[in-house]
Amino acid sequence: MKKNILKVQIQKNLHDVFLFCITPPNSTKWIPSVVKEETSEWPIKVGTIYKLTNDKDELSEVTVAGIKSDEYVEWISSDHNYHCRYSLQAIDGKTVLEYCEWTDQGEIEEPFTQDVLAKLKFVLERDKKFNIFNISKVPFEEIHNTPGSQQTLATKDDLITNNIDALTKGTLSPGDKWDWHEHDMYDEVGIVLKGTGKFFWQNEIVEYKPEDVIIIPADSLHKFEAGGKAPSEFYFIRIKV
Numbered sequence: 359m360k361k362n363i364l365k366v367q368i369q370k371n372l373h374d375v376f377l378f379c380i381t382p383p384n385s386t387k388w389i390p391s392v393v394k395e396e397t398s399e400w401p402i403k404v405g406t407i408y409k410l411t412n413d414k415d416e417l418s419e420v421t422v423a424g425i426k427s428d429e430y431v432e433w434i435s436s437d438h439n440y441h442c443r444y445s446l447q448a449i450d451g452k453t454v455l456e457y458c459e460w461t462d463q464g465e466i467e468e469p470f471t472q473d474v475l476a477k478l479k480f481v482l483e484r485d486k487k488f489n490i491f492n493i494s495k496v497p498f499e500e501i502h503n504t505p506g507s508q509q510t511l512a513t514k515d516d517l518i519t520n521n522i523d524a525l526t527k528g529t530l531s532p533g534d535k536w537d538w539h540e541h542d543m544y545d546e547v548g549i550v551l552k553g554t555g556k557f558f559w560q561n562e563i564v565e566y567k568p569e570d571v572i573i574i575p576a577d578s579l580h581k582f583e584a585g586g587k588a589p590s591e592f593y594f595i596r597i598k599v
Contacts, residue, residue: 553590
């Protein structure tokens with residue numbers, strides 16, 4: 359791999375994210391291989407040297423090749439072959455950070471992964487304040503061609519983890535259904551709170567009742583049909599595979 363580009367959305371204002379990323383020894387908090395980080399001067403500017411010690415006690419140096427406050431910072435290795443750039447953009451009160459690394463010759467030895475950026479997101483967001491609200495205040499939405507049958511209680515934007523897509527509450531009136539659908543790359547766990555009906559999974563049909571837990575593998579076709587005389591209510595959580 360000669361070039362590696364990754365992105366992460368962080369629920370933190372842009373200036374705080376930028377400052378965290380350039381301030382030593384913060385790299386030791388989210389880059390697994392870095393155990394020590396120092397700079398030749400502070401505040402940093404073009405020409406500032408970062409000295410990084412890894413978990414094998416090996417020292418490497420990168421030099422600031424470009425910087426614009428709250429927009430980007432770029433480093434270059436001492437042999438001028440490896441480059442790394444953080445670009446930041448504010449969107450709806452959040453920060454989108456693009457990480458780009460590349461080499462002029464040869465391959466990137468240990469390219470960053472999305473998991474590394476997920477750790478950065480976690481470190482920056484872990485002081486997030488709790489939130490409490492009443493489900494009765496959450497608006498109903500149309501889902502799977504059935505109007506007013508879902509309330510979205512939490513999404514990945516509300517959480518630190520990137521592995522949860524959403525927590526929702528679903529309600530089906532007797533005779534209503536969520537037609538055939540699948541969740542691309544997300545397992546789904548459903549908990550039946552009230553009501554009875556039928557659950558269809560590919561060519562199988564089972565009846566559901568209160569306190570049933572339905573585990574639905576990612577990328578598999580399924581549907582729900584509510585029966586009985588009372589509405590069916592469910593909690594659903596979608597988990598990234």
